[in-house]
Amino acid sequence: MMRGRGLVNRLAMMVAAMLVSGIAAASARAEDGYDLWLRHAPLDGEVLARLAAFDGPITVDSADPTAALAVDELRLGLDRLRGAQVQPSDTSKPAAFQFECDHRGVKADGAFRVTSSSNQVRITAGAPIGCLYASYAILRELGQGADPATLALDEAPAMPLRMLNHWDNPDGHVERGYSGRSIFDWWHLPEKLDSRMIDYARANASIGINAVAVNNVNARAFMLEPRYIAKLKRLADAWRPYGIRVFLSARFSAPKDIGGLATADPLDPAVQAWWQAKADEIFAAIPDFGGFLVKANSEGQPGPQDYGRSHADGANMLAAALGDRGTVIWRAFVYQAEDTTDRTMQAYDEFVPLDGRFADNVIVQVKNGPLDFQPREPFHPLFGAMPGTRLMLEAQITREYLGQAIGVAYLAPMWKEVLNADTGRGGAVSDIVAPVGMAGVANTGSDRNWTGTHFDQASWYAFGRLAWNPALTSEAIAREWTALTFTRAPEPLRRIAAMMAGSRDIVAQYTAPLGLAHLMGTGHHYGPAPWVCDLERPDWNPCYYHRADRQGIGFDRTAAGSNALAQYAPGVAARWADPATIDSKYLLWFHHVPWDRRIKGGDTLWERLSAEYAWAEINLRARMQGWEALRDHIDAERHAAVAADMARELKDARWWRDASMAYWQSVNGLPLPSGARPIPEPLEAYKARTFPEAPGQ
Ligand code: GCV
Numbered sequence: 001m002m003r004g005r006g007l008v009n010r011l012a013m014m015v016a017a018m019l020v021s022g023i024a025a026a027s028a029r030a031e032d033g034y035d036l037w038l039r040h041a042p043l044d045g046e047v048l049a050r051l052a053a054f055d056g057p058i059t060v061d062s063a064d065p066t067a068a069l070a071v072d073e074l075r076l077g078l079d080r081l082r083g084a085q086v087q088p089s090d091t092s093k094p095a096a097f098q099f100e101c102d103h104r105g106v107k108a109d110g111a112f113r114v115t116s117s118s119n120q121v122r123i124t125a126g127a128p129i130g131c132l133y134a135s136y137a138i139l140r141e142l143g144q145g146a147d148p149a150t151l152a153l154d155e156a157p158a159m160p161l162r163m164l165n166h167w168d169n170p171d172g173h174v175e176r177g178y179s180g181r182s183i184f185d186w187w188h189l190p191e192k193l194d195s196r197m198i199d200y201a202r203a204n205a206s207i208g209i210n211a212v213a214v215n216n217v218n219a220r221a222f223m224l225e226p227r228y229i230a231k232l233k234r235l236a237d238a239w240r241p242y243g244i245r246v247f248l249s250a251r252f253s254a255p256k257d258i259g260g261l262a263t264a265d266p267l268d269p270a271v272q273a274w275w276q277a278k279a280d281e282i283f284a285a286i287p288d289f290g291g292f293l294v295k296a297n298s299e300g301q302p303g304p305q306d307y308g309r310s311h312a313d314g315a316n317m318l319a320a321a322l323g324d325r326g327t328v329i330w331r332a333f334v335y336q337a338e339d340t341t342d343r344t345m346q347a348y349d350e351f352v353p354l355d356g357r358f359a360d361n362v363i364v365q366v367k368n369g370p371l372d373f374q375p376r377e378p379f380h381p382l383f384g385a386m387p388g389t390r391l392m393l394e395a396q397i398t399r400e401y402l403g404q405a406i407g408v409a410y411l412a413p414m415w416k417e418v419l420n421a422d423t424g425r426g427g428a429v430s431d432i433v434a435p436v437g438m439a440g441v442a443n444t445g446s447d448r449n450w451t452g453t454h455f456d457q458a459s460w461y462a463f464g465r466l467a468w469n470p471a472l473t474s475e476a477i478a479r480e481w482t483a484l485t486f487t488r489a490p491e492p493l494r495r496i497a498a499m500m501a502g503s504r505d506i507v508a509q510y511t512a513p514l515g516l517a518h519l520m521g522t523g524h525h526y527g528p529a530p531w532v533c534d535l536e537r538p539d540w541n542p543c544y545y546h547r548a549d550r551q552g553i554g555f556d557r558t559a560a561g562s563n564a565l566a567q568y569a570p571g572v573a574a575r576w577a578d579p580a581t582i583d584s585k586y587l588l589w590f591h592h593v594p595w596d597r598r599i600k601g602g603d604t605l606w607e608r609l610s611a612e613y614a615w616a617e618i619n620l621r622a623r624m625q626g627w628e629a630l631r632d633h634i635d636a637e638r639h640a641a642v643a644a645d646m647a648r649e650l651k652d653a654r655w656w657r658d659a660s661m662a663y664w665q666s667v668n669g670l671p672l673p674s675g676a677r678p679i680p681e682p683l684e685a686y687k688a689r690t691f692p693e694a695p696g697q
Contacts, residue, residue: 031635033449036203036457037484040076040143042083047145051082053119054148056093062101065241066128070099070135073202077139093119097138100124101131110208110243111156114138118149129210129243136206144483155469161327161363161392161437162467163211163247164204165293166444170223175216176398176525176696178405179445179452184214189231193238200444201242207464212239213247213439217295217331221257223248224278233285245290247329252294252314253302254278265307266317275321283325291326292318293365298334311350312357319359329439330358331394332366332382335539342555342562343539344370348381356388363390363436368418370564371545373441374517375402375508376414378576378586381567383432384423392436393418393429397459398443400525402507404696405443405452407649408623408642409507410500412462412474419470424569430470438467453645454638457485458500475501492633499623506619508585510653513612514605515554515589518545519660524694527652528659531666531687546588548667552595552605554588565590584608595668607673609664613657614676620650659686 031039043051058075060067074097079086089096096119106113108127112134115122123134137153167175168182185194204212214235215223222228236246255261255274265271282289296303296314304314315330322328335346347370358364364386369377373396383391395415402409419430426432440463443451451457462477478497487493511528512519519542521529533543547555557564558577565573576582579591584600587593595606603611624646631639661672662683672678 031638033454033457033638033641034199036450037461037481038077038139038203038206039485040080040139041488043081043142043145044083047142047147048082048085050147050149051078051142052085054078054096054121055087055090056096056119057089057091058097058099059095060099060101060131062099062128062131064101064128066243067099067101067131069241070101070123070128070131073132073206074135074138077135077142081139081142095120097121098123099131099134101128102126106130107156109157109160110210112137112153113155114151114153116149116151121148121151132205132243133208140206140480140484143488144480145488157208157210157468158434158470159437159467160435161211161439162209162464163213163392163437163439164209164397164442164444164463165213165217165249165394165439166442167216167218167398168214168442169216170220170228174445174696175218176396176400176441177443177445178398178695179443179450179456180447181445183444183446183450184235186228186231190234193234197235197238201239201244203450203460204244204464205242207461208468209464210243211245211247211290211437213249213290213293213329215249217249217293218299218301219249219251219295221251221254224250224254224282225258226281229282229285232282236286236289240288245288246286247290247293247327248282250292250294250318251302252296252304253306263307264302266304266309266314267307272317272320275318279321279323279326289326291322291328291361293329293331294318295331295333297336298331310354310357312354312362315362315364316357316359319361322361324361326361328359328362329365329392330362332364332380333372333394337537337539340538340544342557342564343544344557345562345564345567348385348567351382351389352385354389355386358389360390363392365392365394365439367394367396368415370567371517373401375504375512376515376585376589377517378568378589379418379421379423379429381564383421383429384425384427384569385567387426390436391432393433393438395438395440395463397440397456397463398696399456399459400696401511401520402504403511403649403652404526404694405456406652407507407620407645408453408455408499408503409459410455410462410474410478410503411459412466412477413501414504415463415466416474419466422572424572434470438463438470440467449641454485454642455500455503455645457481461485486638487633489633492630495626495630499626502619503623506616506623506653509612509619510616510656513609514584515586516546517589518542521691521694524691524697526691526694527689528656528663528686530660530663531683547592548664550668552593552597553609553664553667554592555590556592557590561592595670604673606664606668606670610661610673610676613653613661616653617650617657620646620653624650655686659683662686 103124106126112125112130125131170186172181253264255264255271259274295301297305318328332347335343366382370380421429458481461481465477478500482493482496519530521527530542535541658679662679
C-alpha cells in the first residue's frame with residue numbers, strides 16, 4: 001500500500017512539474033510530425049547540464065509584439081529542450097537571455113548577433129524581427145547540441161524576399177498539392193482564424209520566410225473583391241508579428257471579370273484607374289500588403305498580349321497602381337501554343353527584349369529551368385541575360401514531377417545545382433537573384449504532418465534556409481533538419497542526411513534519366529506515359545520532348561536543332577555542345593543520340609539507359625534497408641510512415657522502368673540489354689493504367 005501510494009504521489013508530482021513547465025502536451029503528443037522542426041526534443045546528458053547555468057530570466061528592451069514573440073518562442077523552446085528538468089527562471093539572477101531589439105549597429109532587415117558567456121546570452125538586432133529570427137537560430141543551435149556558453153552568431157538574410165507561393169484555390173483544392181486540402185479556410189475567414197495559421201507563421205518565421213502569396217497563380221478574380229480583402233486582412237494581421245507580408249495572385253482580366261469594364265487593356269485609363277482604386281482599397285485594409293503575383297499570357301491565363309501589349313506594359317501598369325507601397329511579381333513562365341519549335345526557348349525570346357523596361361517595383365520571377373520544374377533541367381538562360389531587370393528564382397517545393405509526396409526526394413540539392421550554376425554572364429545564379437529573392441511553390445496542406453510525407457518537410461525547411469543563406473550546403477541543411485526533426489544521435493543523423501542527399505538524383509534516374517524530361521502522365525503528371533504523342537498542343541506531349549525514333553532519342557538543342565544552346569553564354573553553351581563530353585545528366589536534354597552510340601563510360605546509350613533504371617532500383621532497396629536499420633532510433637509512428645513511403649516509391653520506380661523500357665523498345669526494336677530484368681507486362685497494359693484519383697490536378 002505504502003509503496004503504491006508513494007508511486008502515485010511521485011507520478012502526481014511529475015505531472016505537476018510538467019504542467020508548470022508547459023511541456024505536458026509536448027511530451028504526451030505522439031510524433032505525428034505536426035511540430036515540424038520546432039518540436040525541440042528534450043536534451044540530455046552534458047548538453048542539458050550546460051543549459052542549467054542559464055536559469056536567469058529572459059529580458060527584452062522592446063514592447064513590440066514581435067519582440068514579445070521572440071521571448072515567448074525562446075521560452076517555449078528552452079522549456080521543451082530542458083524537458084522534465086525545467087525550473088521556473090530565477091528572477092533574482094541577471095538575465096540569462098537578454099534581447100536588445102533596436103540596436104543601431106545592426107541592420108533592421110532581420111539581421112541579428114548573438115554572443116554568450118558562461119551564464120548569459122546577449123541578442124542584438126536592428127529590429128524586433130531580428131530578435132525573433134535570433135530566437136529560432138539559438139534554438140536551432142541548442143537543438144543540435146551546441147554549448148550555450150559559446151554561442152556566437154552574426155547573421156543577416158542574403159535575400160530580401162523569401163517567399164512561398166501557394167497554388168491554393170479558394171475552394172480548398174490545391175493545384176499540384178499532395179498533402180491534403182488547402183490550409184487556408186476562406187470559408188470561415190475573417191471571423192474565425194484557424195490556429196494552424198499561427199503554427200504556419202511560426203514555422204515560416206523560424207526559417208526566415210517573410211512573404212506568402214496565398215492563392216493560385218491561376219487566379220480567380222473574385223479574390224480581389226472586398227469580402228476577400230477582409231479575409232486577407234485577418235491573415236495579414238495574424239502574420240505581421242512573424243514578419244510575414246501577404247501577396248495576392250491577381251487575375252489580369254479582373255477589371256473585366258469583376259470591375260464591369262469592357263477591357264483589361266493595360267494602356268486604357270479606365271483600367272489603370274480600376275487597379276489604382278483596387279490597390280488603394282487593399283492598402284487601406286492592409287498597410288503592409290506585399291503586392292501582386294501575376295501569371296499572364298501563359299497556359300490560358302489572360303494578359304497584356306490579349307491587347308497587343310507587352311509583359312512590361314502589363315507589369316508596369318500594376319506597378320504604378322501599387323506605387324512605392326508594393327511590388328509586382330511577374331512570372332516569366334510563358335509559352336504560346338503557336339510557337340512550338342522549342343518551348344524551352346520562349347520565355348527568353350519574349351523577355352530579353354524587355355530588359356530594362358520594367359518599373360523599379362517589378363520583379364520578374366523565373367523558374368529554375370527553362371521548361372517546368374522537371375526532375376532535372378539546366379538553369380534557365382534568362383539568369384544573367386537581363387541585367388537591367390530584377391529577377392527572382394522560382395522553385396517548386398511541392399513535387400509535381402518528382403513523385404508527388406511518395407517516397408523521399410529532398411530538393412535542396414536541386415536548388416543548389418541552379419543557385420551554384422555559373423551563368424557565364426557576370427556570376428552564378430545565386431549572385432543574380434540574391435539581391436532580389438526566391439519564391440517556392442508551397443508543399444503544405446491539411447495533412448497532419450503538413451507536407452504529405454515527413455521527409456517533404458525537409459524541402460520546405462531547406463527552401464527557407466537557402467533563401468536566407470544560399471551559401472549553405474544541402475548536406476549541412478539536411479543534417480540540421482534531421483537533428484531537429486528526427487534524431488541528434490550522430491550515426492543515425494549521418495545516415496539519414498546521406499539518404500536525403502542522393503534522393504532527388506534517384507527520382508531523376510528513374511523518371512528522367514540522362515536529361516530526358518516531361519515523360520509523365522498527362523493532366524495529373526503522375527507516373528510514366530512517354531507514349532503520349534497526340535495531345536492537341538504539341539508541346540504538351542512527352543513525344544515532343546524525348547523525340548525517340550528508331551535511330552535514337554533526345555531533343556537536339558544544338559545549332560543543328562532548335563539551337564536553344566545559343567541562349568546561354570558562349571562558355572556555358574560550349575560545355576554542353578558536344579555529346580561526347582557533356583555531363584551525361586544533360587545529354588538527352590541537348591542532344592539526339594543514336595541508341596547504339598557509345599557514351600561516356602563505354603556503354604551504348606541503350607545499355608546505359610537501361611542501367612540508370614536498374615541503379616535507381618538498387619539505390620531504393622539499399623535505402624529501405626538503411627531505414628529499417630534505423631528502427632530503434634526513430635519513433636514508431638514516423639518510422640512506419642516513412643517505411644511505407646519508401647515501399648511505395650520502389651513500386652513506382654519499378655513501374656517507371658518497366659513502362660518506359662517497354663515503350664523505348666517498341667520504338668527502337670532492340671532486345672533488352674543483357675542482364676536486364678524482363679518486363680513483366682506488355683506495353684498496352686502500362687498504357688491502359690488510369691488514375692482518376694490522382695491528387696493536385
Ligand atoms: C499553376 C505547370 C503546372 C501547372 C502550373 C504551371 C505554372 O504547368 O503543371 O499546374 O499552374 O506550371 O507554373 O503556372
